[in-house]
Amino acid sequence: xxxxAASTAIPANQPPKLNYLNNGSSLKSWLLTTDHKRIAxxxxxxxxxxxxxxxxxxxxxxxxxxxxxxxxxxxxxxxKVFTMHGIVMVFFFLVPVVPAILGNxxxxxxxxxxxLAFPRINLLSWYLYVIGGAIFLHCMLTGGVDTxxxxxxxxxxxxxNTNVVEAGLAVFIAGFSSIFTGLNxxxxxxxxxxxxxxxxxxxxxxxxxxxxSLIMILGxxxxxxxxxxxxxxxxxxxxxxxxxxGGDPVLFQHLFWFYSHPAVYIMILPSMGVISELVxxxxxxxxxxxxxxxxxSVAIAVFGFLVxxxxxxxxxxxxxxxxxxxxxxxxxxxxxxxxxxxxxxxxYKSSISYATPMLYAFGFIGLFTIGGLTxxxxxxxxxxxxxxxxxxxxxxxxxxxxxxxxxxxxxxLHFWWPKxxxxxxxxxxxxxxxxxxxxxxxxxxxPQFILGYVGMPRRYWQYPPEFQVLNVLSTAGASIxxxxxxxxxxxLLWSLRYGPIAEANPWGAAGLEWQTTSPPPTFNFDETPxxxxxxxxxxxxxxxxxxAPVAR
Amino acid sequence: xxxxAHNPALLHHFADAQxxxxxxxxxxxxxxxxxxxxxxxxxxxxxxxxLAYFNAFAAGSQQLSIALGAFNTAVLIVSSxxxxxxxKAAEAGKRKVLVGYLVVTVLLGLTFLVVKxxxxxxxxxxxxxxxxxxxxxxxxxxxxxxxxxxxxxxxLFFSLYFAMTGMHALHMIIGCGxxxxxxxxxxxxxxxxxxxxPIENGGLYWHLVDIIWIYLFPLLYLISRHS
Numbered sequence: 001x002x003x004x005a006a007s008t009a010i011p012a013n014q015p016p017k018l019n020y021l022n023n024g025s026s027l028k029s030w031l032l033t034t035d036h037k038r039i040a041x042x043x044x045x046x047x048x049x050x051x052x053x054x055x056x057x058x059x060x061x062x063x064x065x066x067x068x069x070x071x072x073x074x075x076x077x078x079x080k081v082f083t084m085h086g087i088v089m090v091f092f093f094l095v096p097v098v099p100a101i102l103g104n105x106x107x108x109x110x111x112x113x114x115x116l117a118f119p120r121i122n123l124l125s126w127y128l129y130v131i132g133g134a135i136f137l138h139c140m141l142t143g144g145v146d147t148x149x150x151x152x153x154x155x156x157x158x159x160x161n162t163n164v165v166e167a168g169l170a171v172f173i174a175g176f177s178s179i180f181t182g183l184n185x186x187x188x189x190x191x192x193x194x195x196x197x198x199x200x201x202x203x204x205x206x207x208x209x210x211x212x213s214l215i216m217i218l219g220x221x222x223x224x225x226x227x228x229x230x231x232x233x234x235x236x237x238x239x240x241x242x243x244x245x246g247g248d249p250v251l252f253q254h255l256f257w258f259y260s261h262p263a264v265y266i267m268i269l270p271s272m273g274v275i276s277e278l279v280x281x282x283x284x285x286x287x288x289x290x291x292x293x294x295x296x297s298v299a300i301a302v303f304g305f306l307v308x309x310x311x312x313x314x315x316x317x318x319x320x321x322x323x324x325x326x327x328x329x330x331x332x333x334x335x336x337x338x339x340x341x342x343x344x345x346x347x348y349k350s351s352i353s354y355a356t357p358m359l360y361a362f363g364f365i366g367l368f369t370i371g372g373l374t375x376x377x378x379x380x381x382x383x384x385x386x387x388x389x390x391x392x393x394x395x396x397x398x399x400x401x402x403x404x405x406x407x408x409x410x411x412x413l414h415f416w417w418p419k420x421x422x423x424x425x426x427x428x429x430x431x432x433x434x435x436x437x438x439x440x441x442x443x444x445x446x447p448q449f450i451l452g453y454v455g456m457p458r459r460y461w462q463y464p465p466e467f468q469v470l471n472v473l474s475t476a477g478a479s480i481x482x483x484x485x486x487x488x489x490x491x492l493l494w495s496l497r498y499g500p501i502a503e504a505n506p507w508g509a510a511g512l513e514w515q516t517t518s519p520p521p522t523f524n525f526d527e528t529p530x531x532x533x534x535x536x537x538x539x540x541x542x543x544x545x546x547x548a549p550v551a552r
Numbered sequence: 553x554x555x556x557a558h559n560p561a562l563l564h565h566f567a568d569a570q571x572x573x574x575x576x577x578x579x580x581x582x583x584x585x586x587x588x589x590x591x592x593x594x595x596x597x598x599x600x601x602x603l604a605y606f607n608a609f610a611a612g613s614q615q616l617s618i619a620l621g622a623f624n625t626a627v628l629i630v631s632s633x634x635x636x637x638x639x640k641a642a643e644a645g646k647r648k649v650l651v652g653y654l655v656v657t658v659l660l661g662l663t664f665l666v667v668k669x670x671x672x673x674x675x676x677x678x679x680x681x682x683x684x685x686x687x688x689x690x691x692x693x694x695x696x697x698x699x700x701x702x703x704x705x706x707x708l709f710f711s712l713y714f715a716m717t718g719m720h721a722l723h724m725i726i727g728c729g730x731x732x733x734x735x736x737x738x739x740x741x742x743x744x745x746x747x748x749x750p751i752e753n754g755g756l757y758w759h760l761v762d763i764i765w766i767y768l769f770p771l772l773y774l775i776s777r778h779s
Binding site: 113114115117118119121179183184186187188190191192217218219220221222224225226228229232236237238239240245246247248251254255258523528 | 563564565566567571574575578579582583585586587589590591592593594596597600601604605682683684702704705707708711712714715719
C-alpha cells in the first residue's frame with residue numbers, strides 16, 4: 001500500500017499531461033465516447049438539467065401552497081405540475097443520479113478495471129435516457145400529463161385526456177437506460193475485478209451499486225410491461241386494468257409498486273454506498289462490521305421486493321395480505337438499521353474531520369433515520385389508514401429521497417470532485433451551502449409531517465386557512481433549499497477554472513480510484529493494479545491535513 | 553496484454569478473450585432475466601384473471617386453433633434445434649454450414665410469424681379483437697353443454713391473448729432481424745472457432761423466445777379446454 005501509492009504518485013500541483021478530459025475536445029469525442037468517465041459527465045450534465053426542471057415544478061407547488069386560496073395555479077394546472085414534478089424527479093433524477101453519475105465514473109476505477117464490461121451499451125443507456133427525457137419534454141410542452149407520477153388506473157387509461165401514452169413511453173425508454181446500467185454493473189463487478197480484489201475486499205460503494213443493479217434488472221422490466229399495457233389500454237382498448245372492461249385497477253397498483261417500491265431502494269442504496277465511503281475516510285477507520293454492511297445492501301434489495309403492497313393498504317387488498325406486507329415492511333428496517341448503527345459505530349471514538357463531504361454524511365445519517373423511522377410508522381396498518389394520502393407520506397418519502405439520496409449524492413460529488421475534475425472546490429462556500437441544504441431541507445419538510453398528521457391531504461391546490469402557517473414555513477424552507485442547490489452549481493463550475501489543482505489523493509483516502517491520477521487517464525490505470533489489502537485499510541495510510549485545500 | 557493484440561475481436565478493456573467471452577455471456581443471461589420479468593407481468597395478469605373469470609377464459613380458449621398453435625410450436629422447436637446446430641457449426645468453424653442453419657432458423661421464424669398472421673386475421677373476422685367491434689356469443693364445451701360467458705370477461709381473455717402473443721411476435725421479429733444480421737456477418741467470415749460469442753448469445757435469445765412460446769401455447773390454447 002504505501003509503496004503502491006508511491007509507485008503511481010505524480011508531482012503535486014501538476015495536472016497529468018494526458019487524461020480523460022483533455023483526450024479529445026470535439027463534440028464528437030464526447031457524444032460518441034465509450035469512456036465510462038466521459039459518459040458519467042454526460043449524465044452529470046443531463047441529470048442536473050432534469051433536476052433543475054423538477055426543482056422548478058417543486059417551486060411552483062410551494063408557491064401555490066403559500067396561500068390557502070388557489071391563486072397562482074388553476075386546479076388542473078396544479079395537477080399537471082405535481083405530476084411532472086414527480087415523474088421528472090423519480091425517473092429522470094433520483095433513479096439515475098448516483099448510479100449513472102458517480103457509479104459510472106467510479107465502478108471501474110474502484111475495481112481496477114479499464115472500463116465497464118460493455119462500453120457501447122453504456123453509451124446507449126445515456127442515449128436512451130436522453131431520448132426518454134426528450135419525449136417527456138415534448139409531452140410537457142404539448143400539454144403535460146395529470147395522472148400523478150403513479151399513473152393510477154382507471155384514471156390514466158379512461159379518465160385523463162392528457163398525454164399519458166407519451167409520458168408512459170418516456171418512462172419506458174428511460175427504464176431501459178436503467179436496465180442497461182444495472183446489467184453493465186453486474187457483469188463488470190463479476191468479471192472485471194483487478195487481481196486480488198476478492199468480493200470481501202470490495203468497497204461498500206460497489207456492494208451498494210451491485211445490489212441496486214439487481215433491483216434494476218429484476219424490477220424495471222415489470223414497470224416497462226405495465227406502461228405497455230396502460231398504453232395498449234388507451235390506444236387499442238385492451239381492458240386489462242379498466243373495470244368497465246372487466247379489468248382490475250388494483251392489479252395495476254400491484255404491478256406498478258412491484259417496481260416502484262424496490263425503485264426506492266434503487267435510489268437510496270447507492271447513496272448509502274457513498275456514505276460508507278465518506279464515513280470510513282473522514283473517521284479514518286475501517287467500516288465497523290464490513291461484511292454486515294455489505295450484506296445489508298443485498299438484504300435490502302431482496303426484502304425490497306417483498307413489501308410493495310404496503311402502498312395498497314387502503315386500495316382494497318385483504319386484511320391478511322395487508323398484515324403480511326406490514327410485517328415484511330418492518331423487516332426492511334433491519335438491514336437499514338444495520339447500516340445506520342454500523343456507521344455510528346465506525347464514528348465512535350474516531351478522529352473525525354469535518355470536511356464538506358462529511359457534513360453531508362452526517363446530514364444523511366440523521367435525515368435518513370427520520371425518514372426510515374417514519375416509514376415504520378407508515379408500515380403500521382392502523383396509522384397508515386389514518387395518514388394515507390396526507391402530507392405525512394409526502395414528508396416521509398422526501399426525508400428518504402431528498403434528505404437521503406440527495407445528501408449522499410452531494411456528499412459524493414464533493415468527495416470525488418477532485419478526481420472527476422482534477423480541481424478542488426472552495427471548502428468555505430461548500431460548507432455554507434451544506435448548511436443551507438440542511439436547514440432548508442428540514443424547514444421545508446418537517447412542517448409537512450405535522451400538516452399530514454393533522455390531516456392536510458396531498459395533491460390539493462387549496463387548503464383550509466388554519467394550515468397556512470406551516471405551509472409558509474415549508475415554502476420559506478424550500479427557498480433556502482434552492483439556494484443550497486444553486487450554490488454548488490456555481491462554485492463547482494467556478495472551480496473547473498479557478499480551483500486549486502487536486503492531487504491524486506487529496507483526502508488520503510483508501511480505494512483504487514485514489515491511486516491513479518486526478519483526473520484519471522482514459523484507461524484509468526497505467527498498469528492494472530494488484531490488490532493485496534482489505535478495503536478501508538486506513539491504519540496503513542498516512543492521514544492528510546484536510547483543512548488545507550481552501551480556494552484562493 | 554500486447555500479445556493478445558492480434559485478436560481483432562478482443563476489445564481493449566478486457567485482459568484476454570476468455571474474460572471478454574465470460575462477460576458477454578453473463579450479460580446475455582442477465583438480459584434474459586429482464587425478459588422473463590418483462591413477460592412475467594403479463595403472465596401474472598393472465599393467472600389472476602384466469603382464476604377470476606374461469607368460464608370466460610375457457611370459452612375464449614375454445615376459439616383458438618389448436619392445430620395452428622401446435623404447428624407453430626413444432627416450428628419453433630425445430631428452429632431451436634437449428635440454432636443449436638448453428639452454434640455447433642460455428643464452434644467447428646464450418647462457415648457455410650453455419651450460414652445455412654442461420655438462414656433456416658430465420659425462415660422457420662418467418663413461418664411462425666406468417667401462421668400467427670393468419671390466426672390474427674381469423675380473430676378480426678370473428679370480431680374477437682378487443683374494442684368497440686368485439687362480439688362474443690355463448691359457446692359449448694366438448695360435451696355440448698352451454699358455457700355461460702360474460703362478453704366483457706371474454707374480451708379480457710382476448711386482450712391478454714393479443715398482448716402476450718403480440719409481445720412474443722415482436723420478439724420473434726427482432727429475432728429474425730438479429731439472425732439475418734448474424735447470417736450476413738457469418739457469410740463475411742466474422743466468426744471463427746476462437747470467436748463466435750454473438751452466435752452463442754443470439755442463440756440464447758432465440759431459445760428464450762421459444763421457451764416463452766412453450767409456456768404461452770398451453771396457457772392460452774390448451775389448459776382451459778378440459779376441466
